[in-house]
Amino acid sequence: MKNAFLRYIILRVLQCLMVIFVGITVTFMIPRFTPVDPVEQAITRMTMFQQSTHPEALEEMRASLATLYGLEGSVFEQYLGFWGRLFRGDLGPSLSSFPRPVMTLIRTSLPWTAGLLLTSTIIAWSLGNIIGAFAGYFHHKKWSQVLGVMALVVWPIPYYIFAFLLLVLLAYVIPIFPLSGAFAIGSSPGLNWNFISSVLRHGFLPALSIVAIGFGGQFLGMRSLVSNVISEDYILYAEIAGVPNHRILKNYVIRNALLPQITGLALQLGMIFNGAMITEFVFSYPGIGYLAYTAIFSGDFGLIMGIAIFSIVAVALAVLIIDLLYPVFDPRVKLR
Amino acid sequence: MALKIENLRAYYRSSEAGVATVVRAVDGVNLTIKENEIFGIAGESSCGKTTLIRTLSGTIKPPLEIVGGRVVYDIKEKEVDLFSLRSSEMRALRWKHVAYILQGSMSVLNPVRRVIKTFEDFTEAHERITDRKAFREKVNKHVLDLGLPIDVVTAYPHQLSGGMRQRVAIALATIFKPPVILADEPTTALDVVVQRGVLQLLKDIQRETGNTVVLVTHDMAVHANVADRVGIMYAGRIVEVGAVEDIFQRARHPYTQHLISSLPTIGDRTPRSALPGAPPSLANPPEGCRFHPRCEHAMDVCRREVPPMLEEENGHQTACFWANREAVS
């Protein structure tokens, strides 16, 4: 019994390390095995705005950029150095706001992303699953079918287009919510009502876009899972035995249908960084996604690289946490 | 009398893509089941026996519909018509008076909860559990009485073997010591050794509490071992009823005779004759006696009229023109 559980944990941890290894190796290889040299790219971009640059100065800059990006020595040496710096938590300096380290920039943006995306993803997941479970259990009811059609129409729309439509409708055509930012310019950050209400008001629309799309997906998934579970014998048996509906729904239907959705939550958390880029770009929300967008704009290769690596590690860890929590919900994993 | 079935008809009605279909799974069944007996219902698969027992348990969900007839339970000397009950009364009747062991009982336990939790849920559907500790002791005692190991109570279903799960399902059905137990193919998915144990358990419970067991299975050997009386079902109707010895030694209906003669006996090496043809579709059953297309003795009257159920002696009844030809003429 103990052994199966231990095996499960070890496998999960190994899988997490594997994700980090594969992801970081891919990110390492991209700039080295593409025909474009990021150093040359950076230099072209810099010299574009300067009238004259001395060839020696250029050469010096080239060398210092190569050091900066860890592009010295053989590929293998570079690879080892790359990992070495990662272990020290060093993601290099940002180019656009030199010499501030990438890590510091990420740290200042992270609370916004975490606050907005983590909460709205979890809200979307919980709402979608609870309402989806009800809709699946009472699938012949009118409201369940109406909700189903709504989710069906919203869910397949590409997130960018949906978020954009929402922004246009609720901030531009009918200006209820602010167009951009995380809080009003005038309010001073701190624990005062003015600031908090401003944050909530600014966060509402981006959160709504994530909740609506996420809700649609979770709702549809849960509804079809529940419609499978309710044809199981243990549901029929509980019904025959006269167990009340609400109890069947809670202890029998949801407990069983939720299991694949928990694994789904791990993937959803992984999608946060996909989502963050777009949400924060559309709503100009100052999180990591917006940071990435400004990095693209200003040609800050180091910052993009750093964000990619950071998101890989964060996602792998989030998935690991959910995997380790999974046995709490499914006794079959630890007791075999 | 424990329960009485009068001219019961239960059909599956569905209409997909504009085409309405009616499957007459139970079509005019009359039976009286006595107290303190094990009554077996035999027949090929899809002859309507599962539908019959499901109807007896009052589990009627669309597309299944009761088209006609009555099911009357005798509860404390009072006759109760099952289909006249309100849903709350039906709920009170189930499990306390009539327990139902589902086909494929291996999967009737909730896989993510401990067995004791299912006991709690099922019990609390009928009475308040005020003292959890006393309740646990009651369950423990019940499980021990049935000869099951005590740790099944705290186990999860996946930790139990198929036979053990079946036994737990039986324990679950008998926690209130109900006067009537309906069991649908309780041993079908189990291997022979485990089958014996499960059947013995059912038999012991019946002996001890003196209740009534209605046992549905296609397996004639099980009926021979366990049942006191047997009803043979064919295409939605009962064609022969009698004490187990009468059925196995003096079968009168040609279909029953085929079922019996297809059983292997020790030392007999003659090849078994297979029944020609296939059972009829219950969506479109043949006129008259439903067995006539496969019957070697079929007469003209069999194709036109439904044979009446006639008693020979000792409660041995047969619905067959050929078997009852002396009585009819």
Place this chain on the structure above:
Amino acid sequence: MRSFFGILKDLLSRDGRFRFAFIALSALILFSLASYWSPHSPRFSFVVPPNMRPNLDYWFGTNSRGQDLFWMMTFATRNSLAFGLMTAALSRVISIFVGLTSGYKGGLYDRVLMAINDSFIVLPVLPILILLNFILRGQMNLFTLSLTMAFFGWAFDARLMRSQVLSLKEREFTNNAIFSGMKMHKITLKEHLPFVMPIVFSTWINNMMWAMGMEVTLSVLGLSNINIATIGTTIYWANQHQALISGVWWWLGAPVAISVLLFLSMYLTVISLNQHLDPRTRLQRIREATTDGT
């Protein structure tokens, strides 16, 4: 092929959602094919008066770059569809290969491959794609873009294929084929492919939707080749010209409306197809067919 048309006819006759999706998709494909008769090349600007509202001459209006949005959208739809098809085709090759070999070989090979596979499933793709396209910006065309997308978009479906293979391996006819001396790759092609094909098809559409959605995202961020007309780059140019603020809403309206219709009908195709393939509904159909017949 006959069975393909059989499924199509069956779905068209009994599934309203599929009917809608089929008609909408056919219309969109015809629309995209109309690009071959376009009077203007999508590369030229100022060929028509700019900023015209939708009217009888210019059905979708014209944009601030003096392009007829109707014809622009025919190109954009064609390119986006072609991009989606290409990405899905390329990633199908990888996922079929990984799924099938992993399922058949089993053992250590399977375990290593699935560990890599699962890593690709959880890997946050967008940051990596942004990094990649950031470096290669300008050098990218639709084919190289779909190549990079395919590299990241195969893993989830490879798992589906693998589980299908595992269930096929357990079935009777596989053993029969092995005992009759058939080689494994022959069994795979002859006996198993017909069962894997429906999954290939339904994941194909799913993957197309994913790829086309990603294309919109990357283009909007300005990370694809913005000189090729696609749904994403149309939105990019509209944003660049601040179409909304200057009141040229139809510039965004056209790509948004087309993509909503496109994605909805593709999604409906997938769900009716999956429902059709679900053994439970299949059983019900067979039952109906037999009761109808007698």
